Amino acid sequence: MLTAIPSLLGNSSLLPSRLQMAVTLAFHITFAAVGIGLPLLMVISERLYLRTGKVHYRSLAQKWSKATAVLFAIGAVSGTALSFELGLLWPRYMQITGAAVGHLFGLEGFAFFLEAIFLGLYIYGWDRLPPKGHFWCGVAIAFFGALSGWLVLGVNAWMQLPVGVQLDSAGNVTSVNPFAIFRTYAWFTMALHSTLACYIAVSFAVAAVYAAGYLKGRRDDYHRFAIRIAMTVGTVVALLQPISGDLIAKFVYRTQPAKFAAMEAHFETSRYAPAFIGGIPDVDSGTVRFAIPLPGVLSFLATGDPSSEIKGLNDIDRSLWPNVALVHVSFQIMVGLGVVLMILGIWFALATWRAGAGALDSQRLLRAIVLCGPAGFIALQAGWIVTECGRQPWVINGILKTAEGVTPYPHVWPVFIGFSALFVVLSITTIGLLRYLARSPVGSGKQE
Amino acid sequence: MSDQTIVSLAALVALAGLMAYAVFGGADFGGGVWSLFATGPRKELQRRAVAEAMGPVWEVNHVWLIFVIVVLFTCFPRGFGALVTGLFVPLHLVLVGIILRGAAFVFRGYGPSPAASENARASGHYARWGTIFGIASVISPLLLGAAFGALTAGEIRVDPAGRVRSASPVPWLHVYPISCGLLALSTCAYLAAVFLVVETTGQLQEDFRRRAIFAGTATASLALFTLVAARMEAKWFFDQLTAPMVWPVIAAGMIAFAGSAVAVFARWNYAARWFAGAQTVLMLLGWGMAHRQYLIYPDIPLAAAAGPRETIVFLLISLVPGATLLIPALWLLFRTFKSPSARTMHS
Numbered sequence A: 001m002l003t004a005i006p007s008l009l010g011n012s013s014l015l016p017s018r019l020q021m022a023v024t025l026a027f028h029i030t031f032a033a034v035g036i037g038l039p040l041l042m043v044i045s046e047r048l049y050l051r052t053g054k055v056h057y058r059s060l061a062q063k064w065s066k067a068t069a070v071l072f073a074i075g076a077v078s079g080t081a082l083s084f085e086l087g088l089l090w091p092r093y094m095q096i097t098g099a100a101v102g103h104l105f106g107l108e109g110f111a112f113f114l115e116a117i118f119l120g121l122y123i124y125g126w127d128r129l130p131p132k133g134h135f136w137c138g139v140a141i142a143f144f145g146a147l148s149g150w151l152v153l154g155v156n157a158w159m160q161l162p163v164g165v166q167l168d169s170a171g172n173v174t175s176v177n178p179f180a181i182f183r184t185y186a187w188f189t190m191a192l193h194s195t196l197a198c199y200i201a202v203s204f205a206v207a208a209v210y211a212a213g214y215l216k217g218r219r220d221d222y223h224r225f226a227i228r229i230a231m232t233v234g235t236v237v238a239l240l241q242p243i244s245g246d247l248i249a250k251f252v253y254r255t256q257p258a259k260f261a262a263m264e265a266h267f268e269t270s271r272y273a274p275a276f277i278g279g280i281p282d283v284d285s286g287t288v289r290f291a292i293p294l295p296g297v298l299s300f301l302a303t304g305d306p307s308s309e310i311k312g313l314n315d316i317d318r319s320l321w322p323n324v325a326l327v328h329v330s331f332q333i334m335v336g337l338g339v340v341l342m343i344l345g346i347w348f349a350l351a352t353w354r355a356g357a358g359a360l361d362s363q364r365l366l367r368a369i370v371l372c373g374p375a376g377f378i379a380l381q382a383g384w385i386v387t388e389c390g391r392q393p394w395v396i397n398g399i400l401k402t403a404e405g406v407t408p409y410p411h412v413w414p415v416f417i418g419f420s421a422l423f424v425v426l427s428i429t430t431i432g433l434l435r436y437l438a439r440s441p442v443g444s445g446k447q448e
Numbered sequence B: 001m002s003d004q005t006i007v008s009l010a011a012l013v014a015l016a017g018l019m020a021y022a023v024f025g026g027a028d029f030g031g032g033v034w035s036l037f038a039t040g041p042r043k044e045l046q047r048r049a050v051a052e053a054m055g056p057v058w059e060v061n062h063v064w065l066i067f068v069i070v071v072l073f074t075c076f077p078r079g080f081g082a083l084v085t086g087l088f089v090p091l092h093l094v095l096v097g098i099i100l101r102g103a104a105f106v107f108r109g110y111g112p113s114p115a116a117s118e119n120a121r122a123s124g125h126y127a128r129w130g131t132i133f134g135i136a137s138v139i140s141p142l143l144l145g146a147a148f149g150a151l152t153a154g155e156i157r158v159d160p161a162g163r164v165r166s167a168s169p170v171p172w173l174h175v176y177p178i179s180c181g182l183l184a185l186s187t188c189a190y191l192a193a194v195f196l197v198v199e200t201t202g203q204l205q206e207d208f209r210r211r212a213i214f215a216g217t218a219t220a221s222l223a224l225f226t227l228v229a230a231r232m233e234a235k236w237f238f239d240q241l242t243a244p245m246v247w248p249v250i251a252a253g254m255i256a257f258a259g260s261a262v263a264v265f266a267r268w269n270y271a272a273r274w275f276a277g278a279q280t281v282l283m284l285l286g287w288g289m290a291h292r293q294y295l296i297y298p299d300i301p302l303a304a305a306a307g308p309r310e311t312i313v314f315l316l317i318s319l320v321p322g323a324t325l326l327i328p329a330l331w332l333l334f335r336t337f338k339s340p341s342a343r344t345m346h347s
């Protein structure tokens, strides 16, 4: 994260502003991911209830709707913090971004409205709406949640590939083509990858919660159904994720050579470029220690041709390097955990195919599911570190350096410290509350 | 359409969002205020009435604020940065208030309640987050109102190079901004009380009716006081308010306010709800008309703050399909939880 130490010294608000952004975004994405992923599991469960009449499915949907209600609220307030922070901490950035892609935030606003409306109807409407209508409200939450994530990803894709905007020499936006971003392939791939990531993160985490209960002896249908729904969704999506990841990697290679080289710790421009498994890059000597090289694989992943030449960091101006070690290690964590979750999913699928419901008699499988509970969320955060820190020193790639975008306001440290403390308190309370909700019996679904 | 018209339309859209936030979001903040100041034998029932009224709708009402911010930074990007930089401190405090208000509301609502389990930790959790919910509901409108006051008073100055400074060290700590903050707070409390009268019955209804009368009196006095303070500290704005185009709107707002007061006394509860909403909308319309030339008085006129035409046009056009989806959905939500039939069904 501290890629630009020299320029940091010149402006005392830069470091705390970046940290503040990182903390707020990391906090928000955790809840946003739940807001996208949990409604999906919830409506699947409610659908199964409507089809089979088994009351456990209804109880699960109700339990998950309560968790969604709590987590959505924290997601909404932290999102509000972000929309303030973007302007408060990065006024120059917002001046350009607002003019260029503010309309995407505008569309996102409608998605927020609709998501919140149907959430209100769903959570408080168990006894007031007809069952079918209630189910469709759930579908609307899942849809508009994914849509709001999809739209904000348009803004982030634009930061990687700022299309459709012209600036004058003073850095003011003079003309904009608001449709240009809609035609980029970057947006689609990023939004797809990120939406799938939310499903992965939530599914495996939910499966872990119920697998832990199962291990503790609560071996009932309620837990079995929960594990089955979550693991099925998680497995399917985990198998799709590398495909979308490959699409993004090719996009990054074409648009952001420095980031791509940093992700792969690729220093020397070469043909048959190797991909590394593991490894700690040493920036000063331009080498990677403790890595297993796979020759030609990087060239193949980037272009589809193992003999193609891939530009290395040494041919890129040093001042335009991101933090190579951070980006490389984060990338390895994301891909590594993605592979682990894929294997877990396949294991679960094979066990279920062979033993049916008896699959859950395997202590080893259950323990593995519990152990992998946080993996999806860690991969999600790691992927965002790749994207955001890999983009440094730019905040808007090629247009605005992060250091130029920051607020002139001198006292950002107290803000950072205060908000971090606030987020810690909110996290602890939320975890406590979720544990309480998990223990408490499912009522009629009515809230007090 | 001329650029001028488009910029005015964008400003109008932002103002409309602000009105919706003031009426709906404002009432939710007011609910928090009455939750904090719940008194008497029906203390807990009052709090529960507030929680039930807010539960299904507060998140939706909150999105209006996001909407306003998005319209501002999309349509007025050249002024937005200066605006928020000039109000860095109060806006951060408002933000803390907004975060804590929302979080505390769900923490209290979904956590262990003293009624369900008798242990001390449960009631500790409930009381603690209840208090935080109330205090945050007081702070947010107060400071947002004060930030507005500082803006209208011309406290935020921007030099030609774009550097922002304030006209005085703590621009929002003057008589006029503070009275704006108090006015915002009491308006929220008034709206909430009037709305809660509709949503309750019996003794509880009487409690909120008394609160409506109290908050209404406070709002009327603070409004007058704020006018006097504007005359002292924001002369240009006072002159605009009393200009030929604007004062009839303010007068209409006052009439609506009087109407709501009469309706509260006469127990025409639904009429009171409409009048109180109309009062808020008209007052903000008056504010907007008085302020129509500027994003930041006196250095950033609206036109100078506006961004490229194409983005604004896109945003304005997207309002049509957006509203087409939004209005029926909002109608469904409010009909399900706020209509007279929903109330009788519930009780």
Ligand code: HDD
Residues within 6 Å of the ligand: A160, A189, A190, A191, A193, A194, A196, A197, A198, A200, A201, A241, A242, A244, A245, A246, A248, A249, A252, A259, A334, A335, A337, A338, A339, A376, A377, A379, A380, A381, A382, A383, A384, A385, A386, A387, A388, A390
């Ligand atoms: C559950 C989480 C998760 C998993 C298992 C994966 N990813 Fe990922 N990845 C993300 C979650 C994520 C993300 C949501 O955090 C990012 C950040 C930005 C984005 O659009 O998605 C991301 C970004 C991201 C980027 C950088 C995009 C950029 O900088 O613009 C690449 C190249 C990949 N991913 C590739 C992969 C590959 C090849 C995977 C193979 C298994 C993979 N990801 C699994």
Ligand code: HEM
Residues within 6 Å of the ligand: A001, A002, A003, A018, A019, A021, A022, A025, A026, A028, A029, A086, A090, A093, A152, A153, A155, A156, A159, A381, A384, A385, A388, A389, A392, A394, A395, A402
């Ligand atoms: C939600 C998932 C996201 C996470 C976890 C995340 C993470 C981060 C991190 C770690 C930084 C600090 C980078 C550094 O300074 O080295 C950062 C900066 C930033 N991000 Fe993101 N980001 C996310 C999504 C987004 C999106 C969708 C946007 C745009 C709308 C965005 C806009 C920014 C901006 C403006 C900065 C500050 C400037 C900079 O440091 O480049 N981020 N983010």
Ligand code: HEM
Residues within 6 Å of the ligand: A028, A029, A031, A032, A033, A034, A035, A036, A071, A072, A073, A074, A075, A076, A077, A078, A079, A080, A081, A082, A083, A086, A112, A113, A115, A116, A145, A146, A148, A149, A150, A152, A153, A194, B059, B062, B063, B066
């Ligand atoms: C990849 C990154 C992001 C994703 C996937 C995402 C997704 C979501 C989702 C699903 C919600 C609904 C609330 C919830 O489920 O908890 C939400 C709320 C919100 N997000 Fe994000 N978001 C991202 C980044 C951002 C950024 C950078 C901003 C800043 C402008 C932002 C602003 C908001 C706001 C204002 C809300 C509150 C809406 C409400 O009140 O309902 N989000 N986000």
